[in-house]
Amino acid sequence: MLAKQVWRLYHKRDTLLYKVLSAKYFLEGSILEAPISSNGSYVWKSILQSREVILKGAIWRVGDGHSISIWEHKWHPEPRRSKIVSPRLDASVEKVYDLFYPNTMEWNIELLESSFYPWEVEAIRRIYMSKLRQVNCFVWPLSPDGSYTVKTAYHMLASEECVEKNLEDQNSLKSQALHLESSKGLATYKAKQGTSANPSGLCEEHQETILHVLWLCDHAKAVWKSSFCFSKLYQRVFKSFLDLFEAVLEQGSVFNVVVFATTVWSLWQRQNRLREQ
CATH class of the missing domain: 1.10.150 (DNA polymerase; domain 1)
Structure with a gap:
């Protein structure tokens, strides 16, 4: 609720609350630039903490x-x-x-x-x-009229919690990639799945196209399926690696694209090292 006060303090500067707080805490600029002061009241410090919600969601038109x-x-x-x-x-x-x-x-x-x-x-x-x-207008893009609402702010913060959960999934994915860097790690994974591991780590039953090596191979699947955002892509059939990459881009997450590229590079490097052995 205090975030709504921040919104009002920025957009409604003719109110008594604005005149009192601005005279005491930010003579120049706006509530968005007001410095954090150790001498501020409890209410003022609480308002500044709520300001972070506005700064996260609002944009300039x-x-x-x-x-x-x-x-x-x-x-x-x-x-x-x-x-x-x-x-x-x-x-x-x-x-x-x-x-x-x-x-x-x-x-x-x-x-x-x-x-x-x-x-x-x-x-x-x-x-x-x-x-x-x-x-220039400072607007809240999550609502139709550009005004801040508690409901849309709640959904934004709830969505951030989902992102943090995805981040944990990505860390798990990276750990899987590092674990599979060794043949021992791959053998351990295969043992848990009840299958045998190819000691060389290379596929012998399939033509090693880029899509197969980086996506369809059992070694690659072990990595990708450890993350929900990538494992759900196995519900689709891709004709080429480019089709797969376009599907990742369609997810609309820059973070996922970066993780995808980093993981692909790790898998490719691993494949090259296995060939050299």
């Missing part, structure tokens, strides 16, 4: 772009990717306004393509820019 920091603020329109992840290459490009052609409200396409990853460029280009130079 681009107006004139003058006050929105490209790399510090969340303004990217894609769900779950509201903060730019591309590395900063040009120190002179700081505010969203710098991404427009001079004296216009049109995106500088060449600058976008040289500054951001392709998927970020595509999303940014879809942001409609009014020529009326509207003000």
Whole structure:
């Protein structure tokens, strides 16, 4: 509930509560930039703790772009990717306004393509820019009208708990990959499954295509099936490794893509080492 007070303190600056708190705790800026003070009251400290909920879920809707920091603020329109992840290459490009052609409200396409990853460029280009130079708005994208609600915040935080659970699954997946680095580890896994292990760790019954080595082989399955987000993909049939990778991208999780790529690299390295033995 206190997060709702943070939202009001930012958007309704003509209230008595805003005038009292701003005069005491943040004479400049807004509640979003207010520093944490050890001398603050219990209520004020509680409000600042609740501020983290707002900062996690809210984003900036681009107006004139003058006050929105490209790399510090969340303004990217894609769900779950509201903060730019591309590395900063040009120190002179700081505010969203710098991404427009001079004296216009049109995106500088060449600058976008040289500054951001392709998927970020595509999303940014879809942001409609009014020529009326509207003000930047701080909105809550989880509700239809852009206003904060306790219900949508609850769902957001509940979803984060699921992400943390997936993180535990990914750690388990990594442990499985490391465990299967040795033939002994593979033999142990096979023994638990009631099957025999190939001492060399290489498949002899199938043509070793990239898809088979990294996905269909028993050694690879032992790794992938230790994580729910990847094991459910075995319900589908893929004709190539590219089809598999596209399915991972469709999940919409950057974290899963990174884990997938890292695990594929580990499996490939393991296969190369086994061939050299």
